[in-house]
Amino acid sequence: MQKYLLFHSPRPPAHYQLLKISNQERKSGDRKENMEITMSERDDDIIVTQSSHCFPPPPLSTLLISLKIFLTNKQTFFSIYALATLPLSFLLFSLSLLAHGVKSHVYHLEAMALHSPTRFEARHVWKESRADALSVLKLKAFFFIPNFLLSLVAAVTAVSSTVSACQAQRPTFLSSLNAVKLTWKRPSVTTIFVYAISLLYAQLPRTLAALTGSPGPELLVLLIGLVFEIYLMAVLNLGLVVSIAEDKFGWEAIRNGSGLMAGSRISGWVFSGLFVLVSGEIAMDQEKIIDGQDFSLESSKSTVMKGVAIGVKNKLGLIFLYGVVMLWSYIVNTVFYCECRKRHIVRGVAECVVTV
Structure with missing residues (x-):
């Protein structure tokens, strides 16, 4: 029951209305301050909680x-x-x-070239090995664009x-x-x-x-x-x-x-x-x-x-x-x-x- 109702008047006096409004504003201001303090404390709690749990996820x-x-x-x-x-x-x-078969052949030719008895035979084997290696590079180039x-x-x-x-x-x-x-x-x-x-x-x-x-x-x-x-x-x-x-x-x-x-x-x-x-x-x-x-x-x-x-x-x-x-x-x-x-x-x- 509001104070101005005690006078049984259909319309309260002006000074009572002003007093009521000022009291409401004061209460609402206190309520806002309390809410701001609570929200700030809550934000601080959230930040502290997040920072305290800031570790790499397993x-x-x-x-x-x-x-x-x-x-x-x-x-x-x-x-x-x-x-x-x-x-x-x-x-x-x-x-x-x-490419597996060609690379295996290249490795085989390189081993043969290292153990060739003559330089002429080794040169011939190295030439064949380079040709096969070039074939592997061409094959990879052919697959490069679709793979990429x-x-x-x-x-x-x-x-x-x-x-x-x-x-x-x-x-x-x-x-x-x-x-x-x-x-x-x-x-x-x-x-x-x-x-x-x-x-x-x-x-x-x-x-x-x-x-x-x-x-x-x-x-x-x-x-x-x-x-x-x-x-x-x-x-x-x-x-x-x-x-x-x-x-x-x-x-x-x-x-x-x-x-x-x-x-x-x-x-x-x-x-x-x-x-x-x-x-x-x-x-x-x-x-x-x-x-x-x-x-x-x-x-x-x-x-x-x-x-x-x-x-x-x-x-x-x-x-x-x-x-x-x-x-x-x-x-x-x-x-x-x-x-x-x-x-x-x-x-x-x-x-x-x-x-x-």
Whole structure:
């Protein structure tokens, strides 16, 4: 019951109305101040909680999130698999099958040249070996353009779809194809940097191991080189994801990816090592299949096509499996990027609050 009702007047006096209004304003002002204090304390609690839990997510958690994203968007990722990663796996397997026999012949000729009794015979063998090596290069050049285009489409569609899913959006195959039209230049340039860095590093451990001169240190150098190579692959993979998800490319994208991995480099190394292990097992199984398919490029077209068909038929499941591994690696690396990006933003906000 309000105070002015005690006078039983249908309309309270003006000074009572002013007193009531001033009391209400004072109460509302106190209520706003209390709400602001409560909200500020709550914000501080959130920032402290987020910063206190700012640690690298375990690899298992990232894998589970990746699986959830894949199952939630099965239709989109199945389309990417059928139109990009599976054809890419088929082309890579066919290239290995065709080039295996010629490379084996090249190695055989090089061994013969080293043990030739005369210089004339050695020169003739080296000439034949160079001709076969040139044939292998031509074969790889023939497969390069379709392999590059399919790998570009697979990477951009898978990464863009996973980024959209991490942002609580529903990706579609058409939206992922639209991302290819918008962002194909950045990952193309970044891929060139990735290949260049990989080729330069590939010779470094062997060179350092050869300089040691003894088996023990040589094995140690090769082991350290392998561990660092797996880490380098993790950085390069994350840099490729950055070039697709952000407006960066080339060395800037790789450097930004390395910075995002701060605090979670072990997780990145684990993911990279896991995919290296799985792809290595597939490659070893593939070598066992194509060992019996040693035909050269001088063989007739029917012989070549028959050999490729037999190899594909014998390990059709291997081709499907490698396509799944490629798609899964794109999804996991993108989820890992999103986790690193969120953690980086939270860490920056916490540092700003502490500074203020």
